[in-house]
Amino acid sequence: MSNALERLHDLEPSTEEFRAAVHAGLAQPQKSLPCKFFYDAEGSRLFEQICELPEYYPTRTELALLEAHAGEIARLIGPRARLVEFGSGAGIKIRLLLQALDRPAAYVPVDISREHLLAAAVDLARDFPTLRIAPICADYTQPFALPASAGVHPETTVGFFPGSTIGNFTAPEARGFLARARRLLGPGSAMVVGVDLRKDRNILVPAYDDAAGVTAAFNLNLLVRINRELDGDFALDQFTHEARWNDTLGRIEMHLVSRRDQEVRIGAERFRFREGETIHTENSYKYTLDQFRAMATDAGYRPEAVWTDPKGLFSVHMLRAD
Ligand SMILES: C[S@@+](CC[C@H](N)C(=O)[O-])C[C@H]1O[C@@H](n2cnc3c(N)ncnc32)[C@H](O)[C@@H]1O
Known part of the structure; x- marks a missing residue:
């Protein structure tokens, strides 16, 4: 390794910060999760794949x-x-x-x-x-x-x-x-x-909902990360990826949509989802x-x-x- 590469200055957010953000976000009437938590090692790998997609x-x-x-x-x-x-x-x-x-x-x-x-x-x-x-x-x-x-x-x-x-x-x-x-x-x-x-929304929406399903995997990876790092029990096949264009606010929104009424446990906490209820995971203005x-x-x-x-x-x- 080169001498010109300095040692990492490490201010990585702690698991406790992740837990607090997830609990606060899922307690809102419109459930949401901060998009910065997409990026664990797998999230970063999936993002690099998104960058190669024809739609992106x-x-x-x-x-x-x-x-x-x-x-x-x-x-x-x-x-x-x-x-x-x-x-x-x-x-x-x-x-x-x-x-x-x-x-x-x-x-x-x-x-x-x-x-x-x-x-x-x-x-x-x-x-x-x-x-x-x-x-x-x-x-x-x-x-x-x-x-x-x-x-x-x-x-x-x-x-x-x-x-x-x-x-x-x-x-x-x-x-x-x-x-x-x-x-x-x-x-x-x-x-x-x-x-x-x-x-045009016909260019925007596919950029966030590609045919190969890579953006869907990127979005769902947030639930995989919660399961692994925060002891969650999200059933991954019970949530689907959705990209929406919000014309009033000028933004693409990414959501994870609950496919049925269900309850999810994260550590000692439980969160209820109605069928069709979403977790808003990202905005792209x-x-x-x-x-x-x-x-x-x-x-x-x-x-x-x-x-x-x-x-x-x-x-x-x-x-x-x-
Ligand atoms: C949309 S990707 C863009 C990556 C790259 N700059 C590019 O242009 O292709 C967002 C990048 O910002 C990082 N990131 C997202 N939120 C962050 C935050 N709050 N603090 C630091 N890095 C963040 C992610 O890990 C990821 O590498």
């Missing part, structure tokens, strides 16, 4: 945008930047920026999925052996500090938040996240954000360019540039903290 246009569209505009993004970022990636996953997209940047000073991948983060950091260290890499396993909705790496004196710090993961937040949550990121990254920093755009720019401005950023594909499916925004 966001990954290939964003990759093409980054490939086409990496030079311009790198010029706007400037030399010796420290990159902080939120929800770094397999770390594929950052490679396009790292290859284009002038002597990047350091890379700080932040992800809640510990094993996946470690594996991705090792892969990246192999391919960029002189790059200082400081992985942080953390929930980025909670406060955390950037590690001070010996010998690293960046000229600027840049946040990278691809994958339209920002769409998992409600608008107030997204504004709050951007404002916190701006404070974390500091004055003069920039933020590069991938944002999925509003489009879709924005217009102007909606997202207005939100970034509210969070204290100056929208500096935006790149979109010819079909207007996806956008990559460069925001500046003056």
